[in-house]
Amino acid sequence: MLPPLTDLVALLGIDLVLCAGCLRLLSWRRGVTPWVKGVTAACFVLMWLPLGAAQLPLVAYVRGISSDLSITLLVLACLGLVRRLRGQGLVAARERMALHVAVAAAALFLYPMALGWGDWDPYRAGWGAPGMLIGLLAVTIFFWIKGLRLLPVLVALALFAWTFDLLESTNLWDYLLDPWVAAAAIFQCVRWGAGQLQIRWRQVKAPSSAGIPLDVPAASPAVAD
Numbered sequence: 001m002l003p004p005l006t007d008l009v010a011l012l013g014i015d016l017v018l019c020a021g022c023l024r025l026l027s028w029r030r031g032v033t034p035w036v037k038g039v040t041a042a043c044f045v046l047m048w049l050p051l052g053a054a055q056l057p058l059v060a061y062v063r064g065i066s067s068d069l070s071i072t073l074l075v076l077a078c079l080g081l082v083r084r085l086r087g088q089g090l091v092a093a094r095e096r097m098a099l100h101v102a103v104a105a106a107a108l109f110l111y112p113m114a115l116g117w118g119d120w121d122p123y124r125a126g127w128g129a130p131g132m133l134i135g136l137l138a139v140t141i142f143f144w145i146k147g148l149r150l151l152p153v154l155v156a157l158a159l160f161a162w163t164f165d166l167l168e169s170t171n172l173w174d175y176l177l178d179p180w181v182a183a184a185a186i187f188q189c190v191r192w193g194a195g196q197l198q199i200r201w202r203q204v205k206a207p208s209s210a211g212i213p214l215d216v217p218a219a220s221p222a223v224a225d
Helices: 005-026 034-046 058-066 071-086 093-117 122-127 130-145 150-163 172-176 179-209
Strands: none
Touching: 005 034, 005 058, 005 071, 071 150, 071 172, 071 179, 093 122, 093 130, 093 150, 093 179, 122 130, 122 172, 130 150, 150 172
16 A cells, blocks of 8 residues: 555655666666666665564654755755766756855855754745745846746755645755755855856965976086186
8 A cells, every 4th residue: 555645755755766876886887887776776675674663664764864855955866877888978067056055155054044043944935925925036037037947947846845735844945945955055165166266276375386396407606717
C-alpha cells in the first residue's frame, strides 16, 4: 500500500538527494563509470527496503534525521544527477552561481531572524502573506530580465508544490529553502569568493614579478683600467 502523497514526495525527494550525493562522491576521481551507476541505482532501491519492527523503508529513518527537503534542493539534486549521467550540464555555471547567491542571502535573512535575532519573524510571511508573494515576483522578474532562468523556474515549481500541498508543511519558506541547501549555497559563495580573492592576489603579484625583463642580460661588473 502506497503512503500518502506528502510522505511519498518527501521520501522520494530524500532518496534522490542521497543518490545524487552518492553519484557525486563515487565519480569524484574516476568519473561516472558503469560500476558507479550500478552502485547509485542499488542505493536508490535499497533505501526503500522495509526495516525494523514498524517495517518502514530505510529512507523513512533518514527522513527522521533530515526532515523534509525543499523543492529547491530536490530540483538541484535532479539536475546534478542528469549532469553527471549525461556528461553535460543543463544549467550554465553563471545560473548556478546566481542561485547560490540568492539562496545564501535568503537563508542569512530568514534563519537568524526566525531564531529571534530581530523583532520581526519573516517565517510567518510564508503562510501566504501578500508581501512575500510580491517580493518573490519582483526577484523572479529581476532574474528573468538578467537572462537567468533557473531561479524563476524553481520559484514556480515551489509555488506549484505549495499550492497543491505536496509537502507536509504549509509554509512557503519550507518549499523554497531548507538548512541543507542553505548550507551548500553559503559554502559555494564562500568558495567562489575565496577563488576570486586568489585570482586578484595573483594579478597584483604578477606586475611585480614581471618588472625585470628576462631577456635582458645582467650588466657585467665594471673592470678597472
